[in-house]
Amino acid sequence: MTVTELGRADGAHGEVALRRRTAEDGATHLELVVDGVFAMDDVDTSTEQALATQALARCPGDGLRVLVGGLGLGWTAATALADPRVAAVDVAELQGPLVEWAGRGLLPALPSGDERLTLHVTDVADHLAASAGRHDAVLLDVDNGPAFLVHEANAGLYSEAGLATAVAALRPGGVLAIWSSDPAPELADRLTGLPDVVDVEHLVLPVERDGRRYDYAIVLARRTGAPA
Numbered sequence: 420m421t422v423t424e425l426g427r428a429d430g431a432h433g434e435v436a437l438r439r440r441t442a443e444d445g446a447t448h449l450e451l452v453v454d455g456v457f458a459m460d461d462v463d464t465s466t467e468q469a470l471a472t473q474a475l476a477r478c479p480g481d482g483l484r485v486l487v488g489g490l491g492l493g494w495t496a497a498t499a500l501a502d503p504r505v506a507a508v509d510v511a512e513l514q515g516p517l518v519e520w521a522g523r524g525l526l527p528a529l530p531s532g533d534e535r536l537t538l539h540v541t542d543v544a545d546h547l548a549a550s551a552g553r554h555d556a557v558l559l560d561v562d563n564g565p566a567f568l569v570h571e572a573n574a575g576l577y578s579e580a581g582l583a584t585a586v587a588a589l590r591p592g593g594v595l596a597i598w599s600s601d602p603a604p605e606l607a608d609r610l611t612g613l614p615d616v617v618d619v620e621h622l623v624l625p626v627e628r629d630g631r632r633y634d635y636a637i638v639l640a641r642r643t644g645a646p647a
């Protein structure tokens with residue numbers, strides 16, 4: 420296998436690197452490493468896509484506004500854009516270089532020239548705090564899960580206060596969805612205990628990689644109230 424570095428940058432939030440792996444048989448895959456921690460590759464992006472499809476399946480109507488926390492390789496955002504009912508996708512991404520690489524077409528999953536897409540270089544926690552009542556769906560995939568953080572500072576996102584801020588960023592009836600590399604029943608319980616939250620679900624999504632089974636998970640919750 421050969422590894423080609425497509426981008427590497429060091430910034431306020433540590434190092435970010437985008438690499439292409441080429442196997443002996445010529446198959447290629449992209450991988451993203453954030454602050455020395457493997458964040459993801461594109462060997463199987465079914466659960467990153469499911470983060471969008473599962474949340475949007477629970478959002479009636481059209482003209483939907485979606486916030487994606489964490490650009491990564493762009494699969495969740497691209498899947499949201501593939502839904503014609505979606506009017507706007509805002510992506511909050513901490514790593515400026517990654518957003519720049521997306522602009523240069525280095526993330527092939529992301530459609531180019533889709534005017535519904537806006538990439539923001541920001542901490543998603545700040546974006547959520549400034550977005551009260553704005554979104555029909557908030558899709559969070561900024562860590563390998565609440566129990567395996569890429570940045571320690573992200574712990575606050577999964578606290579009761581952080582989750583309440585994410586719920587408050589939803590319109591009435593909107594849906595919060597959080598990706599995790601492991602089942603996260605405690606996260607589901609914490610959401611269930613919050614005011615203004617109903618319909619908490621914990622989906623376990625098995626994925627086979629290299630002959631091993633991984634149980635990824637998506638936790639969903641709805642803000643109370645009827646959609647407008």
Ligand SMILES: C[S@@+](CC[C@H](N)C(=O)[O-])C[C@H]1O[C@@H](n2cnc3c(N)ncnc32)[C@H](O)[C@@H]1O
Binds near residue numbers: 493543
């Ligand atoms: C696992 S990747 C997201 C994968 C994405 N769902 C996809 O489909 O490709 C996590 C991303 O979240 C970003 N990130 C981590 N902490 C963040 C934060 N607090 N605010 C915004 N982005 C963050 C990382 O830089 C990385 O790009």
